[in-house]
Amino acid sequence: MTAEFWITQAFNGLSYGALLFLLASGLSLIFGVMRIVNLAHGSYFMLGGYVGLSVVWRTGSFAAALVAGALAIALIGVGMERLFLRRLPGQTLGQVLMTVGFALMFQDLALLIWGGDPYTIPVPATLQGIVTAGALRFPTYRIFIIVVASLVGAVLWIVLDRTRMGAMIRAAVDDREMAQGVGIHVPVVSLGVFALGAALAALGGVIGGGFLGVYPGADFEVLPYAFVVVIVGGLGSLPGAMVGSLLVGLLDNFGKALFPELSYFTLFAPMALILALRPTGLFGRA
Amino acid sequence: MLELSDVHTYYGASHVLQGVTLAVGPGEIVTILGRNGMGKTTLIRSIIGFTPPRRGRVGFKGDDVTRWPPFRMVERGMALVPQGRRVFASLTVRENLEVARQSRTGRWTLPRVFELFPSLGNRARNRANKLSGGEQQMLAIGRALMTDPDLLLMDEPTEGLAPLLVREVGRVIAGLKRDGLSILLVEQNLPLALAVADRVHILSRGQIVHSSGPADLMANEAVKSRYLGVA
Ligand SMILES: Nc1ncnc2c1ncn2[C@@H]1O[C@H](COP(=O)(O)OP(=O)(O)OP(=O)(O)O)[C@@H](O)[C@H]1O
Numbered sequence: 001m002t003a004e005f006w007i008t009q010a011f012n013g014l015s016y017g018a019l020l021f022l023l024a025s026g027l028s029l030i031f032g033v034m035r036i037v038n039l040a041h042g043s044y045f046m047l048g049g050y051v052g053l054s055v056v057w058r059t060g061s062f063a064a065a066l067v068a069g070a071l072a073i074a075l076i077g078v079g080m081e082r083l084f085l086r087r088l089p090g091q092t093l094g095q096v097l098m099t100v101g102f103a104l105m106f107q108d109l110a111l112l113i114w115g116g117d118p119y120t121i122p123v124p125a126t127l128q129g130i131v132t133a134g135a136l137r138f139p140t141y142r143i144f145i146i147v148v149a150s151l152v153g154a155v156l157w158i159v160l161d162r163t164r165m166g167a168m169i170r171a172a173v174d175d176r177e178m179a180q181g182v183g184i185h186v187p188v189v190s191l192g193v194f195a196l197g198a199a200l201a202a203l204g205g206v207i208g209g210g211f212l213g214v215y216p217g218a219d220f221e222v223l224p225y226a227f228v229v230v231i232v233g234g235l236g237s238l239p240g241a242m243v244g245s246l247l248v249g250l251l252d253n254f255g256k257a258l259f260p261e262l263s264y265f266t267l268f269a270p271m272a273l274i275l276a277l278r279p280t281g282l283f284g285r286a
Numbered sequence: 287m288l289e290l291s292d293v294h295t296y297y298g299a300s301h302v303l304q305g306v307t308l309a310v311g312p313g314e315i316v317t318i319l320g321r322n323g324m325g326k327t328t329l330i331r332s333i334i335g336f337t338p339p340r341r342g343r344v345g346f347k348g349d350d351v352t353r354w355p356p357f358r359m360v361e362r363g364m365a366l367v368p369q370g371r372r373v374f375a376s377l378t379v380r381e382n383l384e385v386a387r388q389s390r391t392g393r394w395t396l397p398r399v400f401e402l403f404p405s406l407g408n409r410a411r412n413r414a415n416k417l418s419g420g421e422q423q424m425l426a427i428g429r430a431l432m433t434d435p436d437l438l439l440m441d442e443p444t445e446g447l448a449p450l451l452v453r454e455v456g457r458v459i460a461g462l463k464r465d466g467l468s469i470l471l472v473e474q475n476l477p478l479a480l481a482v483a484d485r486v487h488i489l490s491r492g493q494i495v496h497s498s499g500p501a502d503l504m505a506n507e508a509v510k511s512r513y514l515g516v517a
């Protein structure tokens with residue numbers, strides 16, 4: 001094991017963690033504010049990728065794909081929340097069934113529209129290079145992922161931590177009922193958070209589509225990772241989602257590189273351990 | 287200001303409020319007394335809209351607000367100091383106050399709340415869960431005032447407080463009354479309740495079983511021992 005191996009794997013883990021953060025931060029916020037376990041969150045990732053793919057095919061613009069993917073899926077999220085999930089407050093089982101149902105329908109729909117072949121979203125030439133540092137080689141695209149996720153994380157953190165709107169969101173996470181009792185329009189806050197979460201997952205899907213590809217089944221492939229991130233980090237906590245993403249990205253990468261036959265073990269054993277020691281996750285509160 | 291007529295409230299199948307009728311006039315303090323589990327909090331929850339009544343009517347400032355969502359009640363001028371304080375634990379003191387701010391009349395501002403409760407001003411950047419019980423109670427009251435209310439619903443604001451702080455809460459309530467605020471006060475502390483109230487109702491098993499002025503209740507040993515367990 002050379003130093004290059006460790007650095008390269010750490011970098012790969014970091015970039016995968018960055019992608020996971022885009023996916024999981026929204027899932028965590030949605031759970032925090034609405035107590036909804038959204039099993040269709042992986043579908044937003046997959047659909048975002050497909051919409052991005054179509055937009056790149058039509059327009060040739062990767063930037064347009066990012067924007068269109070995020071907006072289109074935000075709209076889907078708004079529709080799901082307003083028309084369906086809002087009618088099931090506090091009914092965990094009903095929500096789980098409904099979001100699984102949506103996930104399965106999205107799967108069929110994607111198969112119908114985009115077929116069963118895997119695609120890779122073409123990325124601009126400027127993002128295709130490799131940055132070398134001595135013997136180390138870092139793909140530019142993975143650096144791009146880290147930069148985007150860091151920016152998103154920074155903006156989310158500033159908004160949540162430093163603005164009145166962010167304080168209202170956190171108040172709704174702390175005590176949803178009492179938040180309404182001090183005049184906060186919690187249904188509007190919920191809708192906004194849901195749309196934002198869906199948009200971020202879709203952004204992850206478009207970006208991930210340029211490196212993992214877009215294919216049937218991507219939705220349920222990423223979903224467990226998102227849940228591990230959110231559960232390990234602590235439901236509803238943004239710092240938790242950040243740390244959880246990094247942890248899962250690194251564990252997954254090193255697990256696959258060092259013990260390929262035990263990759264699930266290296267991911268889920270630490271999760272079980274963390275949960276046993278801290279049932280609410282690293283940053284979660286009861 | 288507030289009129290309830292024949293309000294019935296349920297939790298699932300359990301019929302908790304069984305036809306409550308009462309009114310709070312402008313500038314008046316009406317106190318609800320009653321032993322544990324008699325439906326006092328349920329009454330407050332029915333008014334603010336957390337648990338809307340299944341039957342009956344809640345009127346507020348001339349509107350039928352019976353099934354309004356809580357945030358609309360607050361915008362209309364109703365504020366809640368809930369039982370157990372329920373401050374937002376992960377928010378700072380200042381944030382707890384800021385999120386409740388309504389810009390309707392501008393009577394209540396951050397500086398004015400800090401003037402009323404100087405200890406909150408000193409701890410503005412602290413997280414609410416780091417405050418003492420008394421400070422949390424002040425914060426819960428300050429937060430309600432930030433919504434600039436005409437009617438304040440207070441559910442056992444002295445619960446679990448040391449005698450000195452109970453007196454402090456009593457002074458605050460009296461001061462708010464002088465400012466013209468209407469208050470519906472749920473209280474188990476009989477001396478405080480009687481000292482500030484214009485009228486008193488006793489709730490037992492979801493029904494009002496006694497209504498009078500504070501002096502009449504003070505003199506009525508039978509009612510006190512039967513419904514409040516006061517010897
Ligand atoms: N969420 C709930 N679900 C079901 N039953 C409830 C619920 N909340 C309260 N109750 C029941 O309703 C009745 C009235 O409760 P409530 O909290 O209104 O009493 P209270 O007069 O406020 O009591 P305390 O003085 O202890 O605060 C009690 O029997 C209680 O067990």
Ligand SMILES: [Mg+2]
Pocket residue numbers: 326327328369441
């Ligand atoms: Mg109570």
